Amino acid sequence: MTRIVFLGSPAEALPALHAAHRTFEVALVVTRPDRPRGRSRRIGPGPVRQAADTLGLPVAQPDDADDLYRCLREAEPFDAGLVVAFGMILRPDVLRLAPHGFLNLHFSILPRWRGAAPVVHALLAGDRRTGVSLMSIDEGLDTGPVGAVASVAVAPDDDAGTLTARLAQLGGRLVGEVVPAVLRGEVVFVRQPEAGATLAPKVAAADARLDLTQDADLLVRRVRAFAPRPGAFVVVAGKRLKVLRASARPGSTEPGILDLADDGVPVLGTGRGLLHLERIQPEGKRPMSGAAWARGVRDLPARVDASGETPGIR
Numbered sequence: 001m002t003r004i005v006f007l008g009s010p011a012e013a014l015p016a017l018h019a020a021h022r023t024f025e026v027a028l029v030v031t032r033p034d035r036p037r038g039r040s041r042r043i044g045p046g047p048v049r050q051a052a053d054t055l056g057l058p059v060a061q062p063d064d065a066d067d068l069y070r071c072l073r074e075a076e077p078f079d080a081g082l083v084v085a086f087g088m089i090l091r092p093d094v095l096r097l098a099p100h101g102f103l104n105l106h107f108s109i110l111p112r113w114r115g116a117a118p119v120v121h122a123l124l125a126g127d128r129r130t131g132v133s134l135m136s137i138d139e140g141l142d143t144g145p146v147g148a149v150a151s152v153a154v155a156p157d158d159d160a161g162t163l164t165a166r167l168a169q170l171g172g173r174l175v176g177e178v179v180p181a182v183l184r185g186e187v188v189f190v191r192q193p194e195a196g197a198t199l200a201p202k203v204a205a206a207d208a209r210l211d212l213t214q215d216a217d218l219l220v221r222r223v224r225a226f227a228p229r230p231g232a233f234v235v236v237a238g239k240r241l242k243v244l245r246a247s248a249r250p251g252s253t254e255p256g257i258l259d260l261a262d263d264g265v266p267v268l269g270t271g272r273g274l275l276h277l278e279r280i281q282p283e284g285k286r287p288m289s290g291a292a293w294a295r296g297v298r299d300l301p302a303r304v305d306a307s308g309e310t311p312g313i314r
Contacts, residue, residue: 265294
């Protein structure tokens with residue numbers, strides 16, 4: 001039976017891991033070290049580690065590139081590697097360990113959105129379609145030849161969480177249907193064109209702050225792109241107010257003015273149009289509807305000034 005090693009960390013890697021487990025002998029699952037998780041910030045295993053333990057698969061959690069190489073050498077012999085959102089660049093000496101190379105399941109239609117955050121950038125750009133690509137890893141950043149692509153439409157209400165989950169399921173099917181043919185030598189990999197290549201660099205929580213001088217339509221994209229984590233936000237009375245779901249509505253008021261619509265939903269003035277805050281998460285609290293939050297807020301309308309402070313809200 002074909003032996004592979006699987007490298008992945010977050011929940012979106014799980015459908016591919018289960019597909020690989022059904023299809024191959026998984027010699028080793030490699031995932032990132034345990035880290036603080038949840039509201040308690042207790043050290044705990046990630047989704048791939050938990051799934052591998054449940055499936056009874058051997059696990060390695062290397063700290064760095066040298067440790068990764070050692071772990072994979074100890075797992076030899078294996079025929080190929082499968083990488084899904086692992087979060088570590090594979091060095092050339094690692095790539096040489098697998099006779100059939102290392103395959104990467106990337107969550108975009110390459111060469112569009114090469115990099116760590118393809119789903120976020122697809123939503124920020126307003127892409128109407130995206131997908132998953134099965135590529136052979138080379139020494140570049142998601143530049144290897146592509147063996148298979150599957151695409152989906154981006155729904156108007158998709159956020160990064162829902163879209164990533166759909167792409168993960170699509171990728172799992174691709175692993176089960178295409179990777180066996182790849183390892184039999186039946187799939188032709190095609191070099192990526194440089195025309196149309198775009199980059200999707202990693203985003204930080206600070207990148208999710210909403211610039212209310214932008215149009216409401218663009219701000220809705222940002223809300224969708226950063227939901228559910230880290231969450232687009234504004235700063236109200238010195239505390240972050242995450243905006244988890246929002247809509248753009250007609251209307252005109254000064255950018256940064258926070259008020260209530262007729263239906264009790266809080267709205268923000270933007271560069272053009274109004275941003276209705278349909279679901280939010282105040283700092284230190286659980287997500288709630290915007291209307292529920294607004295019932296506890298006094299002194300509206302108020303201003304979110306350039307520093308993000310909202311005077312008058314307690």
